Amino acid sequence: MTPGRRSSTFTRLLRHGFTAPSAAERLLDSAELSPLRDDPVLLEALGATADPDLALHGLARLLEAQPDPTAHRELLDTLTAAKPLRDRLLGVLGASAALADHLARHPSDWQVLVTYEPRDLHPGVEEFERGLEAATDPISLRVAYRRCLLSIAARDVCGTTDLAETAAELADLATATLRAALALAGAAAPEDAAACRLAVIAMGKCGGHELNYVSDVDVIFVAEAAEGADEGKALKSATRLASHMMRICSETTIEGSIWPVDANLRPEGRNGPLVRTLSSHLAYYQRWAKTWEFQALLKARPVAGDATLGQAYVDALEPLVWKAAERENFVADVQKMRRRVVENIPAAEVDRELKLGPGGLRDVEFAVQLLQLVHGRTDLTLRSGTTLDALQALAAGGYVGREDTARLDEAYRFLRSMEHRIQLYRLRRTHLVPEAEPDLRRLGRSLGLRTDPVTELHREWKRHTGVVRRLHEKLFYRPLLDAVAQLAPGEARLSAAAARERLVALGYADPAAALRHLEALASGVTRKAAIQRTLLPVLLGWFADSADPDAGLLNFRKVSDALGKTPWYLRLLRDEGAAAENLARVLSAGRLAPDLLMRAPEAVALLGDGDGGSGGLGPRDRAQLEQEILAAVGRAENAEQGVPAARGVRRRELFRTAAGDIVSSYGTETSPAEADQGALVDRVGAAVSDLTAATLAGTLRAVVRDGWGDTLPTRFAIIGMGRFGGHELSYGSDADVLFVHEPQDGVDEQEAAAAANKVVAEMRRLLQLPSADPPLLIDAGLRPEGKSGPLVRTLKSYEAYYRRWSLVWESQALLRAEPVAGDEDLARRFTELIDPLRYPEHGLDDEAVREIRRLKARMESERLPRGADPRLHTKLGPGGLSDVEWTVQLLQLRHGWREPGLRTTRTRAALAAAREAGLLSATDTAVLDEAWVLASRVRNAVMLVRGRAGDTFPTEPRELAAVGRYLGYGAGHAGDMLDAYRRTTRRARTVVQELFYAAGT
Incomplete structure (x- = not known):
């Protein structure tokens, strides 16, 4: 080839999309391809x-593999004369290195691409069974399978078949292959084939x-004994046949x-x-199957073997x-699996x-599939195992919006x-x-993206x-809004019955009320x-x-009714990604x-x-809280106004x-161990302890200012206990x-005592006045x-x-004593006074230890509520808060x-200090800490869910499920939560028995 011609060919190759034109030139100069070079x-x-x-x-390899000159010439002539073959053969070779390898091993198989008649378009x-019928062993079956696959791929890459048709052909080829493989297995063991x-x-x-x-081709095998055969032996025969077929x-x-x-499956x-x-x-399936197993059965189809038995399986x-x-928690189970x-x-x-x-x-x-299972109970048109067919059926029935259907169909x-x-x-x-x-x-070009294939592919x-x-998530909910808002005349929409059906499946116990809320929220043409x-x-x-879910939706309607006309409210939910989800979690998590x-x-x-940072939902420190509360009290005219401001x-x-x-x-569903x-x-x-301390400080300031101005006749301090x-208050504590x-200098003790008692009485009264604010x-x-003192x-x-x-x-109770409000110097001296009592020099004598044990035993026997399950009582039950x-x-x-490390009012800090001091093993410390934390979490959960304090798990199923959700357990796993708590x-309790009750300690 002359330099001029080489340069011209090189340029043409580049123009036609070759990325290695020099190598392509060399191939075109080879003996096999030289007739096609120009x-x-x-x-x-x-x-x-x-x-x-x-x-x-691939073409060079195929020509080189032809067995003789005649076959070589036949292929060249057909390539030159027959455009359909040329497009299909080259299309396959340009898309599949694996099929090029097959053609190089079986050089005559290109001839399956010659036929281009209507009957060839959609076999x-x-x-396909006819294409496989000559296979007499596993190897020849593989060759025949690839030959059939070659024709499917050719129709696919040339656009003769679309995605759905190609996928259906591949499934039909798989069906034919399973039948052929089963026939081979039966021929190898005719006695097994006859027995079942x-x-x-x-x-x-x-x-x-x-x-x-x-x-993977997913299958399930079902078998029955042949007439007159023993069932046990028949099942063994069927198992051997199935195993051989799989191999x-x-x-x-x-x-x-x-x-x-x-x-x-x-x-x-x-x-x-x-x-x-x-x-x-x-x-x-009647007794044990999980939700996902029924979801999988949506696509069950008999394909090989005994057709009557296969259809009986599907029908049953x-x-x-x-x-x-x-099923209970149906949607939650499906989504959790996803x-x-x-x-x-x-x-x-x-x-x-x-x-x-x-x-x-x-x-x-x-x-x-989820929508099929929800609505297919009553609408038989939805019972298709093919995703795109089912999607179109959902659209035709009004279960999915037409626009959403079109976009999902295109994307899929x-x-x-x-x-x-x-x-x-x-x-x-x-x-x-x-x-x-x-x-x-190559991938982009195969999809028809030619200008800039890589960039276009990523974009699409x-x-x-x-x-x-x-x-994919909105698909369940948008039609519900269309059903109630009625803003698109002519658009197919969910019927009222279908809307209620969907809401029930999604976990709404009162679908009629839910639809009313949706109508109130979504109807109309206002910006809101x-x-x-x-x-x-x-x-x-x-x-x-x-x-x-019902409570979440109802609460959202209430908040929206209260704030819907406030400009920043809807803007917050629309523009700040976390706000809407946080609101949904909060509104559906319980009552508090x-x-x-x-x-x-x-x-x-x-x-x-x-994010738990300094703003938003991150807890504020005590100094900030106290400063704001004192400022609010200071702006009020009197204590009657100041204390409500502090409570606000x-x-x-x-x-x-x-x-x-x-x-x-609740933000993410994780296992309890992951958080x-x-x-x-x-x-x-x-956070709750700091807030309580700041509220008491503000209340004390308001009461003193009302009664005595700036100076109380006596120094006054409040000591937090328990x-x-x-620093371990729960929501309901x-x-x-x-x-x-301590009387101020020169003040009579009786006057000082009267003032102190009046402060306490007034603080308690004001903090418990009926109002919209939770009492303290x-x-x-x-x-x-x-109570006598x-x-x-x-x-x-x-x-x-x-x-x-x-x-x-009392020494034991003083272990938790810590100043929280009032005169700091007086509080410091009180702490100095009690330290020798709570940390007695040389510890406790044996009688004191026995007395503590007696007190605990009496408390458990007298205070545990009648009828309560001790194993689930977070405070007094075995291994609960009291034990730890x-x-x-x-x-x-x-x-x-x-x-010194043990001189802390905080349980977990004292546990850690005991471990550091060698008083507890690391294992025992971890066991006690885990139990204390879990019991505390349960108490917090009960208050959040029920809106009132409690020391036991709720018995109402929804409340129990909400506690489980808070603790990291998904829908339907309340039993797992209770088992984990008991465990x-x-x-x-085993550790407590050794450490608290062991003799001689």
């Missing part, structure tokens, strides 16, 4: 393929008539494998028998499939996953086409988008996954209604993910947070920042704390306190002499009492005098 039609045909370089290389099972009736049920994409090029398809030989046959999965009788299948199970939506699939994708692959990643194929399939077809082309290249099972530029270029891929991400129509599809999904919000709806503004701040901050707790606990439960408990305890002193005073109960029951004592009186009369239980706290406090009383506290 054929412009050939170059144009090569340029039309996905990868011209790959196509030319079915019978045509065996049916093969296709599942998954094969059953749905939408198979990939390379995919024929799955084993790798010199011709590769066909595809793995996967029977793991059978009852009990890989742990169950490979083959069952029909009655055994039916018994399993079909009624159970269409009752699946009536989330689990996504969570198991390696992080490095999530963004490349076509099938399982966010916005991928599985999102479309799950959404369609594009993503499946990507998947097909990726798999076709090497005939390998993969759903990952390649990363190398040559692979992306991301556009379609974005569409799926936005629609328009924004809420945009928000509600997402909010409804979050409500449905909770234990009480919504009740607090309804009393001051403007607090919804706090929900815009859910407390209400808002309680909402902030509760909302932050809910968002942290730092201790940190959540500590945050709530510190959980308050330990009273404030245990001691009051101490002050409990001084831990004072000397208990004076509410307030001087420092000298405390000193005299403790010196002469103090009992061991008394064990820790005994260690503090015995060793606090010589171990955790049982371990703790």
Whole structure:
């Protein structure tokens, strides 16, 4: 070739899409291809393929492999004369290196592409069976299978068939192959074939008539004994036949494998028998099957073996499939399985996953299947195993909006086409988008993207996954709004019955009320209604993910009625990503947070920042709280106005704390072990304790200012006790306190005492006045002499009492004493006074230890409510709060005098200090800490859910489920939660028995 001609050819090759024109020139100069070197039609045909370089290389190999000159000339002549063959052959060679390899091994198979008659366009099972009928062993079956696959691929890459037709042809070829493999297995063991009736049920994409090029073929086997045969022996025969059939398809030989046959969708999965009788299948699905197993049965289709038995299997199970939506937690189970699939994708692959990643194929399939199961109970038109057919049926019935249907259909077809082309290249099972530029270029060109294939591919891929991400959840909810808003005349919409049916499946107990709320929120042409129509599809999904969707929707309507005309409210929900989800979680999590919000709806503004930072839902420190409350009290005219102002701040901050707790606990469904439960408990305890202290400080300031101006006749301090002193208050805790005073210089003791008592009485009165704000109960029951003793004592009186009369239980109670408000110097001196009592030098004597044990035993026997299950009582039950706290406090009383780390009012800090001091093993410390944290979390959950304090798990199912959701347990797993609680506290009780009750300690 002359330099001029080489330069001209080089340029033409570049223009036709070759990326390695020099190598292409050398191939065109080879003996095999030289007759075609200057054929412009050939170059144009090569340029039309996905990868011209790959196509030319494959063609060279095919020509070189021809067995003789005659065959070589025949192929050349046909390529030159027959455009259909040229396009199909080169199209396959440019898209599939694996099929090029097949043609190089079987050089005459190109002739299956010659026929171009109407009957060749869309072959079915019978045509494929004829293509496989000559196969007499597994190897020849593989060759015949690839030959059939070659014709499917040719029609696909040339656009003769569309995505749905190609997927159906692949499923039909799989059906024919399963039949051929079963026939081979039967021929190898005729006695087994005679002993049983065996049916093969296709599942998954094969059953749905939408198979990939390379995919596991999911099957279930059902068998019966042949007439006169023993059932046990027949099942063994059927199992041998099924196993042999699977090996024929799955084993790798010199011709590769066909595809793995996967029977793991059978009852009990890989742990169950490979083959069952029909009655055994039916018994399993009636008693044991999980929701996902009924979802899988949507695509069940008999494909091989005994056709009558196969149809009997489908007919018997079909009624159970269409009752699946009536199962408790149906939607939650389906969505949880979808989330689990996504969570198991390696992080490095999530963004490349076509099938399982966010916005991928599985999102479309799950959404369609869920709607089928919900509405297919009454609408037989929805009972298709094919995703695209089912989607169109849903649209025709008004179950999915037409626009959403069209966009999902387009996205699904594009993503499946990507998947097909990726798999076709090497005939390998993969759903990952390649990363190398040559692979992306070939992929883009195979989809018709020619200007800038790589850039265009990324743009289209991301556009379609974005569409799926936005629609796959809204798909359930948007038609509900269309059904009530009635803004699109002529658009098919859900009937009232279908809307109620869908809401019930989504977990709404009162669908009629839910529809009324939706109509009130979404109807009309106002800006408010328009924004809420945009928000509600997402909010409804979050409500449905909770234990009480009805409450979530009702509460949202109440908040919207209160704030809907406030400009910033809807803007906050629309523009701040976290705000809408946080609001949905808070409104559907129980009674406490919504009740607090309804009393001051403007607090919804706090929900815009859910990251636990300094703003939004992050707890504020005590100094900030006290400063704001004192300022509010200072602006009030008197204590009657000042204390309500302080209580208003407390209400808002309680909402902030509760909302932050809910968002942290409910935001993602994780297993209980995955969250730092201790940190959540500590945050709530510190926040509520600081807020209580600041409220008391503000109330004290208001009362003193009203009665005495700037100077009270006596110094006055409030000492926190119990959980308050330990920074461990829960939402429903009273404030245990001691009051101490000391007369100012020159003030009569009686006058000082009268003033101190008046302060206490007025504080208690004002904090308990009926109002919209939650009350703050002050409990001084831990004072000397208990209820019989004076509410307030001087420092000298405390000193005299403790010196002469103090009992061991009072020393124990003082372990939690910490100043919270009032005169700091007086509080410091009180602390100095009690330190020798709570950390007695040389610890406790044996009699004191026995007394503590007697007190605890009496408390448990007298205070445990009648009829309560002790194992589930968080405070007094075995391994509960009391067990852990008394064990820790005994260690503090015995060793606090010589171990400074034990001199803390906080239980968890004392536990850690005991471990550091060698008083507890790391294992025992972890067991006690876990039990204490869990019991505290349960108490917080009960208050959040029920709106009132409680020490036991709720018995009402929805409330129990809501507590479980707070603790990290998904729908339907309340039993797991109770089992875990009993298990955790049982371990703790064992440690307590050794540490608290052991003899001689």
